[in-house]
Amino acid sequence: MSDYVSLVFALGFVLIHLTSKYMKFLDAVPRSRFLSAAGGVAVAYVFMHLLPELNHYQQKMGEITEEGFALEHQAYLIAMTGLAVFYGLERMVKVSKKNGDSNHASPGVFWIHMFSFFVYNAIIGYLLVRGYDRTLWSLFFYFIALTVHFLTNDHSLRQSHSKLYDRWGRWLLASGVLLGWTVGAMTAVHELVVSSLFAFLAGGVILNVLKEELPEERESSFPAFALGLLGYTLLLFLSSAF
Template sequence: MIWLSFIFAVGFVGIHLFSKRLKLLKVLPRSRFLSIAGGISVAYVFMHLLPELGVFQKELQGKLENGGLQFLENHIYLIAMAGLVIFYALEHSVKTSKRKNKQSGNPQATSGIFWVHIISFALYNGVISYLLVREEYEDVWGMLLFFIAMGVHFMTNDKGLRATHQEEYDRYGRWLLAFSILIGWGIGAFADVHEWIISVLTAFLAGGVILNVLKEELPEERESSLLAFCLGLTSYSILLLLL
């Protein structure tokens, strides 16, 4: 399935490079598709990633000799919470920077904050593409479901990052995010790592996805659709249960 994962990785790259041309994402004030996409991503986290963390904890029991790593045997969910907090802190720093700069006539975040924000999402993308290779899928459908869930999540992230950083994102950000996907895939394809690393990355991804979806859905100015969000969440949950 390594070549299929590469095809999907290229698909992720295409999403970052060309998603701004998709008309369904340009609807104002907000496309209902983005709310559906958010529901799909959250459904995948709660129906697949979080249950998988429980399996990881059972498999890791007694296998980690390092004292610090042994702590993860029973507290892997703390990594998911850390992922949520980290991305919350990033969003808070961006909004604070924009608010301060707006007072001086420049509504954009500082260059330093922009790069910290983009590099963080590049690492996030790298984790997703790494897991695209390293996840233990039952069959091709499992990988396809991961691709769909993360693909629509990338569209949501792209929309949010472009709205936040505007021209800087199109000039630099999307290219770095696209490149990070190929780097993550390459590491996953050619490097062999311990299972506990996969469990940590999965937990971090789960927390990050939850925060990144909710930050796009909850603000009042987004005018998100609860019905569309629930439609995406419910339909994808049923699909995961059936498959």
């Protein structure tokens, strides 16, 4: 049953990538209140769900590697690596835009950026099937948080790459989710690999969430951000009560 539910959610992610270009309200200036609320949801997801799960995976990695070579905080080191990788990608895009003759990055930078997010999305799709907690509620909140995260990411990637993203990028990212789900449905990799994938994803999500809400030029709406944060946190607490 959970595999069918996870497939529905994977297809939902695909639909978000393919239709976000038609959501014109996301382009509002100053920043759309929806995007600020989405940022609040994503931040709540990071602190209330992602970091506790990262701690779980750290414990699992410690158990698996306790008789061999092991670092004390390997999951957190991998998460930090994920954050650093995606920060480096953002800097690369900004430098390319600054040095170029247009408002978007060069085609070469575009393909590097898209490949990185293809892998990012494939991990998300894989964890839909092979994640730690695959109860219906957990999958539902995973879907809600990453749906708004994808909307925010799509908006940012479209601003960075313009028509190239709409022509190629959104299709590549959508296929990444499906590829990850298919691999997860067909095979199970070692638990140490799953833990490493989750940790890397956690670092990427943290960076991508914070870079969208913290810069001053975003002109974010704090009331909308707070509403998204408090609303999603409340839903998590309510779900744990049942």
